[in-house]
Amino acid sequence: MSQVLADRVSATPNEQPSESATDGLVGARLVTRRRPARWVAAALALVLAAMLVNTLITNPRFEWGVVGDYLGSSAILRGLVLTLWLTAAVMVSGYVLGIGLAALRLSDNAILRTASFGFVWLVRSVPPLVQLLFWFEIASLYPRLSFGIPFGPEFVSFQTAHLFSALAAAYVALTIDAAAFASEIIRGGLLSVDHGQTEAASSIGLSRWRTFRRVVLPQAMPSIIPASGNMLIGMLKATSLVSVIAVQDLLGASELIYNDNFKIIPLLLVATIWYLVLTTLLSIGQFLLERHFARGKRRGPTRSLPTVWRDSLSLLPHRRVAKAGGAA
Amino acid sequence: MSDTIAVASSEVRIRNLHKVFGGREVLSGIDLDIPAGSVTAIIGPSGSGKSTLLRCINHLERPDSGYVEVGGEVIGYRPEKGRLRERSSRDIARQRASIGMVFQQFNLFGHRTAAQNIAEGQLAAGVPAAAARARAGELLKRVGLAGREGAYPSELSGGQQQRVAIARALARDPRLILFDEPTSALDPELVGEVLAVIKQLATTGITMAIVTHEIGFAREVADQLVFLDGGQIVDRGAPADVLDNTDNERARAFVAAVL
Secondary structure, three states, X not given: OHHHHHHHHHHOOXXXXXXXXXXXXXXXXXXXXXXXXXXXXXXHHHHHHHHHHHHHHHOHHHOHHHHHHHHOOHHHHHHHHHHHHHHHHHHHHHHHHHHHHHHHHOOOOHHHHHHHHHHHHHHHHOOHHHHHHHHHOHHHHOOEEEEEOOOOOEEEEEEHHHHOOHHHHHHHHHHHHHHHHHHHHHXXXXXXXXXXXXXXXXXXXXXXXXXXXXXXXXXXXXXXHHHHHHHHHHHHHHHHHHHHHOOOOHHHHHHHHHHHHOXXXXXXXXXXXXXXXXXXXXXXXXXXXXXXXXXXXXXOOOOOHHHHHHHHHOOOOOOOOOOOOOOO | OOOOOOHHHEEEEEEEEEEEEOOEEEEEXXXXXXXXXXXXXXXXXXXXXXXXXXXXXOOOOOOOEEEEEEOOEEOOEEEEOOEEEEOXXXXXXXXXXXXXXXXXXXXXXXXXXXXXXXXHHHHHOOOOHHHHHHHHHHHHHHOOOXXXXXXXXXXXXXXXXXXXXXXXXXXXXXXXXXXXXXXXXXXXXXXXXXXXXXXXXXXXXXXXXXXXXXXXXXXXXXXXXXXXXXXXXXXXXXXXXXXXXXXOHHHHHHHHHHO
16 A cells, blocks of 8 residues: 555656657647548539439429429318328327326236237337228228127127228327337336436325326436437328328328329429428427427537537538537 | 333334345344434445335335334334235325435436425425425525525536435425435545535434444434444444444444445
8 A cells, every 4th residue: 555655656747847859849730630531522412412403403304383383282281281180190199098008018017018018019010001901991800899898788889881981090090000109219218217216206205196297207208209209200201101091191182183184203292392391390399399308407508499400510610619518 | 122222202113124135135124213303323334234224214115024113103004903004105105205315326306406306395295386495495505505496406516416405305394314325426525515414404303314334424423323234233322332342243344444
């Protein structure tokens, strides 16, 4: 012990700095390394971008005039509204079911846990299009549905063919799909919250429900929101599957028109432009939500949307202002 | 066992407490009394069951046999025809509200400010927001953090966070407060400020149980020192007796190693 200490004392530098050949470099300017490959790559990317713009403008088969004619047409707008409405309905009911599934999966009851796992396994394993067709054809599997005591008397019964229109089938199939994925997102988020938070809440006498609502869920949000945002955008696009069973969503409406006038590419572009607009708006909303739920996570001022935009998309090397805070 | 301490004035009575984790007995028959208004320090090597013992007191761990009584009420269970039946979670929450706890890792709610952390328990009890906020400010002042109501835990040092955690544990006027290695996660230069707050608290007459590695602090503050090893109380008594004149071989070796 004392030997180590003595070594350390003798190793401290002398008061007098030693002389060296590099002494003349004290005031030298620091020059950054040249990176020619970066410039080549950037130039290539710019050329490709120019080619893309060029072909968009000069290729007459895009028929931008037709695109413009149909972009705001009432049939397309009706499809757009249906897409939005279906996405919203599916996401809301999917998340309500998903919270329930996640709760079952995290419960102490082994049977309920297994049931939740089995449901998620089944739904995740079958392509959504196949599920959609199953629900569309449900009437041929169960022509009649009834409510009553299991294996006992029935109270009400329905003809499934009347119950399941194409739109209802689409809603049910996509909701079930959304519920399975939402439950996984929510479960992961809840598990990401340190158990000490729950213990602290218990120690000050919070009930289980209050602990969940006020302590665990808000802190699970930062990991739930980004994944849910991605899922929402995915679902917005996945609703286009319903055009297969003749539901007039954004894509279905476009198909109906091009089946009539054969302007396939322009009408697909109409749908594409609307999907682009919607996903862009959703991305902005997602950003604002994420920033809101980052409270208490990060030091320093919250970054505004234009700042983030500039930081992630800047073409020129952006000025690096001293980053205060850093990793908290 | 209760020959040295009068049972009648005990705030905490622990009887024949056993706890098993994965086939290993962590607590094997703990009997302990903590007199009202006194400070009990629990020391011992890691893995000796100190934290588990503390966590059984507010039912964060469920005993496998035996029981804990605080203020004359069995914690987590209701005596019923010679049995102990587990209480409803609402009832357990009510019992926990009268037992404050301070954790090694602070466990402050990261998404809430210092004041909100402190006020949360009172809001749950139905105290109006304004009153809870005022009380939070008062408690912050008491732990030396006046004016830091709006600070998030990530903006506070470890010592400051632990002091907010102490204020949070005090917010519901507990009859007993448990400290689970309150300074073990702190940088050395921050330990003093937290110990000072605990020391000040000890003079107010609140009953305290402290699991700690700070032997000097235990000697100074504790009325009773309990040495735990292998899930059993190996020695206990006045701090000076246990630390300086213990008859027990294991206790002597441990004290020699940590001092």
